[in-house]
Amino acid sequence: MSARTTLLGFAAAALLLLAPAVARAQDAPGDSLLNAFVRQMRDSTDRLYGSTAAPVDTTGLDSALAVGLQRGPHWHAGRGRRKTSFEWGPSLGFNRADGGQLGASATIGTRRLGDVSGRLQYTTGTQDLLGEGAWTGSWRIDALHSRLGLKLAAGRYTLAFDRDYYEPILTSLNAFFVGEDRHQYLRRDGFISNLHLSGEQGFATISYRDQLESSLPYTTSWYLFGHGPELAFNDTATYGRVSELGFGGDLTIPHTRFRVNANYWTSDPDLGSDMLFRRTRVSAGGDVSLGRHLSLVPQATYGLLRGQTPPQEAFYLGGVANLRTFKRNALAGAGRAFGRVDLIVVDDIGRPLHLPIPAQLPLQVGMFAGSGAVWGRDPVTGDATPTSRTLPHADEFFSEVGAGLMLRLGIPSPLTSFRFEVAYPLGADNRSTSWAVALQEPLNLLPPR
Amino acid sequence: MPSPRAAQRLPWSLHPPGDAGRVSPRGHFRARLSAGAHVLARSVAVLLALAAPAMAAAAEGPTLAKEDTMRTDVSEVLVKAPRVTLEEILDRVARGEARRDSLIRDQSFTATLRVMRDTEGKKGPVLFLESVNKVYKKKPDMLRTIELRHYEEQPDKGEKGGDDDVDADFSPSTGEEIVNFAFRPANRKNFKFTIEDRTLLGDHLIYRLGFEPRSALAVFEPSGRVWVDTKEFVIVRQEIEFRQSPVPLILKGIKNMVVERARAGDFWVLSRVLVRMELTVPVPRFGRAFDFALGCSDYTVNTGLPDSLFAGTDQRGRRERAGVKVSAGKKHS
Numbered sequence: 001m002s003a004r005t006t007l008l009g010f011a012a013a014a015l016l017l018l019a020p021a022v023a024r025a026q027d028a029p030g031d032s033l034l035n036a037f038v039r040q041m042r043d044s045t046d047r048l049y050g051s052t053a054a055p056v057d058t059t060g061l062d063s064a065l066a067v068g069l070q071r072g073p074h075w076h077a078g079r080g081r082r083k084t085s086f087e088w089g090p091s092l093g094f095n096r097a098d099g100g101q102l103g104a105s106a107t108i109g110t111r112r113l114g115d116v117s118g119r120l121q122y123t124t125g126t127q128d129l130l131g132e133g134a135w136t137g138s139w140r141i142d143a144l145h146s147r148l149g150l151k152l153a154a155g156r157y158t159l160a161f162d163r164d165y166y167e168p169i170l171t172s173l174n175a176f177f178v179g180e181d182r183h184q185y186l187r188r189d190g191f192i193s194n195l196h197l198s199g200e201q202g203f204a205t206i207s208y209r210d211q212l213e214s215s216l217p218y219t220t221s222w223y224l225f226g227h228g229p230e231l232a233f234n235d236t237a238t239y240g241r242v243s244e245l246g247f248g249g250d251l252t253i254p255h256t257r258f259r260v261n262a263n264y265w266t267s268d269p270d271l272g273s274d275m276l277f278r279r280t281r282v283s284a285g286g287d288v289s290l291g292r293h294l295s296l297v298p299q300a301t302y303g304l305l306r307g308q309t310p311p312q313e314a315f316y317l318g319g320v321a322n323l324r325t326f327k328r329n330a331l332a333g334a335g336r337a338f339g340r341v342d343l344i345v346v347d348d349i350g351r352p353l354h355l356p357i358p359a360q361l362p363l364q365v366g367m368f369a370g371s372g373a374v375w376g377r378d379p380v381t382g383d384a385t386p387t388s389r390t391l392p393h394a395d396e397f398f399s400e401v402g403a404g405l406m407l408r409l410g411i412p413s414p415l416t417s418f419r420f421e422v423a424y425p426l427g428a429d430n431r432s433t434s435w436a437v438a439l440q441e442p443l444n445l446l447p448p449r
Numbered sequence: 450m451p452s453p454r455a456a457q458r459l460p461w462s463l464h465p466p467g468d469a470g471r472v473s474p475r476g477h478f479r480a481r482l483s484a485g486a487h488v489l490a491r492s493v494a495v496l497l498a499l500a501a502p503a504m505a506a507a508a509e510g511p512t513l514a515k516e517d518t519m520r521t522d523v524s525e526v527l528v529k530a531p532r533v534t535l536e537e538i539l540d541r542v543a544r545g546e547a548r549r550d551s552l553i554r555d556q557s558f559t560a561t562l563r564v565m566r567d568t569e570g571k572k573g574p575v576l577f578l579e580s581v582n583k584v585y586k587k588k589p590d591m592l593r594t595i596e597l598r599h600y601e602e603q604p605d606k607g608e609k610g611g612d613d614d615v616d617a618d619f620s621p622s623t624g625e626e627i628v629n630f631a632f633r634p635a636n637r638k639n640f641k642f643t644i645e646d647r648t649l650l651g652d653h654l655i656y657r658l659g660f661e662p663r664s665a666l667a668v669f670e671p672s673g674r675v676w677v678d679t680k681e682f683v684i685v686r687q688e689i690e691f692r693q694s695p696v697p698l699i700l701k702g703i704k705n706m707v708v709e710r711a712r713a714g715d716f717w718v719l720s721r722v723l724v725r726m727e728l729t730v731p732v733p734r735f736g737r738a739f740d741f742a743l744g745c746s747d748y749t750v751n752t753g754l755p756d757s758l759f760a761g762t763d764q765r766g767r768r769e770r771a772g773v774k775v776s777a778g779k780k781h782s
Contacts, residue, residue: 068595
């Protein structure tokens, strides 16, 4: 132990011994009991935390403060907060249309002017360049206790037809390792913008995009552990320029733990668009506690597409996002309704059962029931077709029940788990029992805040 | 929870600290004895006084006659006082905290951020990082932070003043959300509260309230207990625990967390935040278990800090460095 540390220890001990006496001398009689009570608890904290809780060595602090004050607020030393920051990293992806997407992204952050970012990727299948240049800024709105964010970007993107549930990282990993990617892809070239006002209780969004949408070929049949992906084709997207205005909002229902999320997109020739459609999606869900150990998580989503029904605007059903007894995106339609309820035992069952899993990862068990339907669907091609119906018929619903284990990882959100589930179809159709592995939150039908 | 009547004590009974009495809405304690009870008490005293010599003389011969003609009835007195409900306490705490915040116009304090590594190692805890800052705040949103000292056990090689260190970003707010987050009107619906204990200390009645997430699903959210001084309805201490880690993949658990306040003049102010955590895998040259501490001392409140002190700083409070940087025993200016 160094002499400095010893001295520091003595000083800390002396302070600790003297502090009560000094405090007692200053206390008013009525407060002395309270102060003693608080001090007693503070002493127990000191004993628990030891040197972590020791008072700071004040040597030299006064002179440092005097120097700091003398230099004034405009003075800014080298170790202070930088005016700009620079971050970069790899940007990788994989799908059967583009093949490998190899590139990098970089962001320059400025405190006053926001962040400027760029991304550039080379695609091994189409031998093309993808990329984006973007500017983002955000401002605090004190009057609304919220924050306003604006993003302006332009570039060339490869995106999935399914606008509602597409997770690029996990989908890429799935496609790269086992070739089980069932998304269909299209190209979007152009400009996007988004204005986002967010607060504690919700957010509101206005967006606008002007993009040329086109099909992508099927170019890549290999994946790491095999050849010939699950879908040896890539569906054709409707070609055309889309000028689309979007409005969205998300709100916590007061005095509940339920949220409602609603979005409305409109594309119209009056806006300069080649396509005419109105797309609406409303989702709601929350959790209800049944005692301290059980949680009931009901959620539902409803979507409707009016006007033209390009496949890149349709609603999809099937897979881990909703109905597990169907393959991913097995059904498409101009309308979709889906509801699901999970019953989860929140306590860790891994440790009591002595299961060979890392002790720190809570293993939860749960069961679920779900039911959903799509309508506005061509029975021959399976594509979405225009419909005047707003609700599905009863015989269009498919239902299932299931159970599973959830290994809670806490990344990217505390509720995110690896879910290993088995689902049983209800009803007489050609579905069969299916197994699913998914990385998702219990409330997966609502977009994260 | 004991009923108020069960907790009622007579005036001459000894109250150990931590004992609770009957609580009126204003926090006063009263224990009444009816007139009949006084008569009975005096009668007993007289009888005892009379009996004493007689008992002493009993051995000598005469027997004391039993008096059965005097009777005294003591009627029951039902003491009624509305009890302070939990909801009322929570309302008052929210108001008390808001009032406390509204009364603070400016404040300054010395903040010490400290990280100790290897807290459960054989060699004992090692100081990994310590940063001492002087913080000035003034309503509505002025903030100035002057770094007085910065110590790192293992500074990055070739570092010339990057901002990748562990820094405490201070807020211009004096609301101390880390202390009262569960009691804020917007958050209160997310927690369940219980009264765990009451302690009478002079003219201060301290309530110990337990809180836990209302949602069973939010098993990783904080629960714990707070001590509330009902004289001003401010929180004086908080102990927080987590049933499960919020990030189990990285953080094995948060073993203990304590938030303490201390008096600075007429105000209760944040004094210390201490957290003990454990990582899932040991990090080289850092270990697995570590402590995080934020200590705030040398408070001044409402001293009329001049605006010129903050001139030129932005709302986030530009961090200035006026002290020395100490790295593994070496000082860097």
